[in-house]
Every structure is written in C-alpha cells, then in structure tokens.
Amino acid sequence: MKAGRYAALLAAALVPLAAFAQEGAIPEPKPLVARYRAEDGRLTIGGGPEAEQVAGAAAGKLTARISGPDGAVPLLTQGTVMLAILPRTLTAMESAVVRRFSGGVPFTLPLMQGLYAHLRRDAAGTVDARALPIAASLLAPGGQTALTRSLPAYKPLSPEKLDEALQALSALPGATYAEAGSGYRAKDGTLAIVGSDTLTELLPDILQAYARRAPDVRFTTDLRGSSTAMPALSAGTSLIAPMGREAWQNDIDAFRQVKGYAPTRIRIAYASHGPRPDGKTPPAIYVNASNPVSGLTMEQVRRIFAAGADGGDIADWGQLQGAPHSDRSAPIHVYGARDDGGFGTAMRLSKLDGLPFSARYRSMASGKAILAAVAADPLAIGYATWMDAGDAPAGVRVLPLSKRQGSPYVLPAADGHRGEWPISYFFNVYVDARPEPGSGSRTAPEAKALLRFLLSDQGQSIIARHSREENGYLPLDSANLAEERAKVEAL
Structure with missing residues (x-):
C-alpha cells in the first residue's frame, strides 16, 4: 500500500x-x-x-x-x-x-x-x-x-x-x-490558566478586577474548552481548571493516575439559565409539548431514568399525577445521552446516584437528537445537555422539577429560585489540592487567593453583570456561597 x-x-x-x-x-x-x-x-x-x-x-x-x-x-x-x-x-x-x-x-x-x-x-x-x-x-x-x-x-x-x-x-x-517550561508559571512569572471557552468574556473581566487587588500577579489565559482544562491541571500546566461543567469520570481518572488523588472542585456560579431566546438553556429534562405533567421530584426522575432506585422503577405515565393518558399502562419512553464517559455518564453518577440507566433508556448521539425524539413522541421524556437558543424544537418543553416531595416545582430561570433547580450545573474551578498528613491539603497559594476573589461579593457581582450573555452564569445563592467559601478556607 x-x-x-x-x-x-x-x-x-x-x-x-x-x-x-x-x-x-x-x-x-x-x-x-x-x-x-x-x-x-x-x-x-x-x-x-x-x-x-x-x-x-x-x-x-x-x-x-x-x-x-x-x-x-x-x-x-x-x-x-x-x-x-x-x-x-x-x-x-x-x-x-x-x-x-x-x-x-x-x-x-x-x-x-x-x-x-x-x-x-x-x-x-x-x-x-x-x-x-x-x-x-x-x-x-x-x-x-x-x-x-x-x-x-x-x-x-x-x-x-x-x-x-x-x-x-x-x-x-x-x-x-x-x-517551554514544564509548569504553569512562565519565566516572566505569569501564571497560566487553561479552561472553558464559555468564559472568554467573563474570566478576563474577573482577572482584570483581581489585578487591581493583586497588581503583582499576572495571568495568561487559554480558553479552548472545558475538555482542555483537566489535562492542563493534570499536567501541571494550568494553575486552576475552570470548567463550565462537571469533570467527567475520565477526567478524574486521568488526574488520579497522574497525581495519586482526585482534584478538588469549587463551585463558583450557576451555569447558564433558561429557557430564553438569547442564550443557552442548562441541562434539563424535556417532555413533549402536549404532555400535561406539571413537574417531577428528583425521586421520580431517578425512578424513571435509572434502574433500582428506592421506591421501584416508574415505567408508565399512569404512575404519575397528571399523566398524559388515562391508560395507566401507557409506557414512558426514556431518552438521553450515551453512557460513554462524557455528559451521560457524569449525569448518571451525579444526578442519578450512580445507578445504572433504566432498561428502557434509549441512548442518543446528541442533545438535538434527544429533543427531536421527544418532539416526535407524545410518550417521551428526555434528559439533554446545554441547548443553544433556537436548537430546541417547538414540540418540547422544559419540565419543572423539585428537590423533594412537597417542594415547589422550579425552572432553571434567572430568578431567586435558581439555587433550587435540583440538577444545577456550575461554573466549576478544579484545583490540585494534594492531601497532607492529617486532614489538611496543600494548594498553590495563588490558586487559593484567586478562588477567594471569585467567591467574594465583588467577584460574584462581576458574574452577575455577565449573566445575560449566551453562556450567562448566575451568582450563587447565600447557602451555596457559604458552602464553597468554607471549602476554600479548608484548602
């Protein structure tokens, strides 16, 4: 040949x-x-x-x-x-x-x-x-x-x-x-940050404000996608790994093989909000537009999408209040992403308690394919990743969810309930926090200082100013903010 x-x-x-x-x-x-x-x-x-x-x-x-x-x-x-x-x-x-x-x-x-x-x-x-x-x-x-x-x-x-x-x-x-040198610090002292392309407008604004507080610290950014962030953190070529999603299992496994321990995740903001005509809708559960079901609890979500959840599997629409058909045997057709180490696997591990997908789960190649299937099938329900404005067909709607029975159903909208959306994804920053003897860890002081600023009132206000962008992030609510500030102080 x-x-x-x-x-x-x-x-x-x-x-x-x-x-x-x-x-x-x-x-x-x-x-x-x-x-x-x-x-x-x-x-x-x-x-x-x-x-x-x-x-x-x-x-x-x-x-x-x-x-x-x-x-x-x-x-x-x-x-x-x-x-x-x-x-x-x-x-x-x-x-x-x-x-x-x-x-x-x-x-x-x-x-x-x-x-x-x-x-x-x-x-x-x-x-x-x-x-x-x-x-x-x-x-x-x-x-x-x-x-x-x-x-x-x-x-x-x-x-x-x-x-x-x-x-x-x-x-x-x-x-x-x-x-080039082997680490994240260049010869001139500049610190490299490699990460998500959803931060191309937000992160430079944050770093510019941070420079006024710490004028001796300078950064260079390489924002080509969340998938580039964890390899750079694993290789030691980025100070932090800013990502617009959770690290996937293959990201964590690779980091653990290199370092011998897992990366540490700090949540900075809520990732995206919607549905809205001018930006991305965050990961959500969709049903056919003709489906009258008013909402689901997370317990019901697990029982529909996973196998073996507490309470038993939910296989028919008649098992839910406000079912789309009077026939209690009308089956639920379940659609979602492939369990291939990417979004579908991360969703299963973090949102479905690590349970295997239901035997009725139909794997699709993309979010658009999932929503196309839901739009064409009155008995369908689908779990889809971020969707750009205009990509969701007219025949679907985002289903409101609640964290638990008795809690109100909410959508991932830009209002006071954003923190209540039970399948929230975040602007995450992963850091290399090497475990130390006892209960401590060792993190680069420059990383810890930057995390403090991101979670400060000033940092959160900058995030709020960028919320209307296509990838618009929203500042954390008071409860989540307190949790993440405590994590940073423990580093």
Whole structure:
C-alpha cells in the first residue's frame, strides 16, 4: 500500500472518533510547545510500565514517566510527554480532547501487537520532528528485537503490519516545536490558566478586577474548552481548571493516575439559565409539548431514568399525577445521552446516584437528537445537555422539577429560585489540592487567593453583570456561597 494512501486512510478512520464528543467547533489552533525535554537532554515519554521498556529500546534518547494509560493522555495533550505509550488505541473521547487542544487528529503508531505510541499533530498534520527518527528506530530491526526481548507479553508486528507502520510514519511531515517550561508559571512569572471557552468574556473581566487587588500577579489565559482544562491541571500546566461543567469520570481518572488523588472542585456560579431566546438553556429534562405533567421530584426522575432506585422503577405515565393518558399502562419512553464517559455518564453518577440507566433508556448521539425524539413522541421524556437558543424544537418543553416531595416545582430561570433547580450545573474551578498528613491539603497559594476573589461579593457581582450573555452564569445563592467559601478556607 502506498504511504500517502495508508496515512490518508488512517487519518480518515480517526476523524470520526475525534469529532465525537466535541464541545462545538475546534478553536483556532495555537503553535504547539514541547515540555518534554528532561534535564539530561533526553525526551520524556509517558504511559504504563511499558513506557520504561520502550524508552530503554531507544538507545538512550528517551526517559519514561510512569503515569498510567489514562494519565498519559493529558500529559500528551499538554506536551509534557512526547509519546503516550498505551496498550490500546485512544478512545473517542481522548482523541477529541487531544485534537481540541492541538488542532490535529493524534497519530497512532503500532509498536507491537497491542502496544501503541500516540503522537500529537497540529492543525497542519505535522508532528514534532524529533519524534520521527526515534519512532523509526523503534520499528527498525534492532528496535523490534529490543522491544520483543523486554516486553515478552507482546508479540512483534507481522512483516505486513510493520511495513504499513513504517510507510505511514514516513508520510508524516515534521515541524520544530518550541520548547517551554514544564509548569504553569512562565519565566516572566505569569501564571497560566487553561479552561472553558464559555468564559472568554467573563474570566478576563474577573482577572482584570483581581489585578487591581493583586497588581503583582499576572495571568495568561487559554480558553479552548472545558475538555482542555483537566489535562492542563493534570499536567501541571494550568494553575486552576475552570470548567463550565462537571469533570467527567475520565477526567478524574486521568488526574488520579497522574497525581495519586482526585482534584478538588469549587463551585463558583450557576451555569447558564433558561429557557430564553438569547442564550443557552442548562441541562434539563424535556417532555413533549402536549404532555400535561406539571413537574417531577428528583425521586421520580431517578425512578424513571435509572434502574433500582428506592421506591421501584416508574415505567408508565399512569404512575404519575397528571399523566398524559388515562391508560395507566401507557409506557414512558426514556431518552438521553450515551453512557460513554462524557455528559451521560457524569449525569448518571451525579444526578442519578450512580445507578445504572433504566432498561428502557434509549441512548442518543446528541442533545438535538434527544429533543427531536421527544418532539416526535407524545410518550417521551428526555434528559439533554446545554441547548443553544433556537436548537430546541417547538414540540418540547422544559419540565419543572423539585428537590423533594412537597417542594415547589422550579425552572432553571434567572430568578431567586435558581439555587433550587435540583440538577444545577456550575461554573466549576478544579484545583490540585494534594492531601497532607492529617486532614489538611496543600494548594498553590495563588490558586487559593484567586478562588477567594471569585467567591467574594465583588467577584460574584462581576458574574452577575455577565449573566445575560449566551453562556450567562448566575451568582450563587447565600447557602451555596457559604458552602464553597468554607471549602476554600479548608484548602
């Protein structure tokens, strides 16, 4: 097979995976930097224990950082390792995250049967030129012999697969990546913040106000999406991880593999409000517009969407007051996001007490697909993620919810009841708070000071001024604010 054709086929196979679970359009790419040169001049690769053997087979040119298969991906994303050595290909979610930050679909190179090296590519499809001769040496006879000897659990590539890998590698263009420091503090003392693209107007305003209080502290921001925030925090290249959603389980698992403990979450504001014609509606439960049910309690939500909730499953509309059909056997058709480690999994873990989805749950590819199904089905109910104004069809409505039986039904509107919306999502800031002996933790003092400002009366008033924007956040109510201030003081 011709090298160009093989590379094109490989890229084409990966693109649908990278398109999966994206947070909108890929942002404008920036030049990639390399943070993986060790003090002795060797280049750092990461992954599970196999990374040590791969480094050993590279004739002294590589050093290994054992970070686990999940933890290696955020390090690769941020350029803290040059190669991610994994005993598997990248998941769709991982490929999407790497691409969102680097601009290009990551390149996967088989080293042995079942063992792969993953490289970043920029928007032009280039990889770090220094990686090319090293990767080629691992596929050369001497490299394959060394890998086979040190990794007996893996079989060498067949001659055909080896030839295909070499051709694909030879077709890759190389570029010189500028080198950068390994942490979040630049040489001039500036502190980097990597995070959500929903904060492109709000966060600069907050940091400008903070600069008047702390003029000696300066920040640079790289706001390309929530999916880029946790990899940067895991790699130590961002002071904090500001996100417009909760960290997904794969985010937390990767951080835990790198650090050995979980990140700490601080809620700063309520994420979005609606329904409204000029902004995003936050995650909500939708029913067909013809459905007369006035609202649900969270107990009922769990019994509809999950299996095994207290009180038993609710399978028929007749089990609810104000059912859309007099026939008590009219089934509830349940729609929602896929349980793939992204929004659907995070919703299940945080809003459904970690229970498995109901056997009646129908997984859909996107929020728009969920609402289209609900609009077409009078017996439907759907749990959808953030929806842009105009994306919700006319045949659906947001269902009011209550935290418990007897509490009023509310919508996620910009009024005094926003804190009562029981499936609230937040502007979250995740921080690296390393557990200390006893009950304490160690957090960067600059991070703690910034969190204090975000939760101060001044910080919350700035958030309120931006509330009418498309991604408009709302300040916390007094109860949630007191909880988060106490968490920060305990850091």
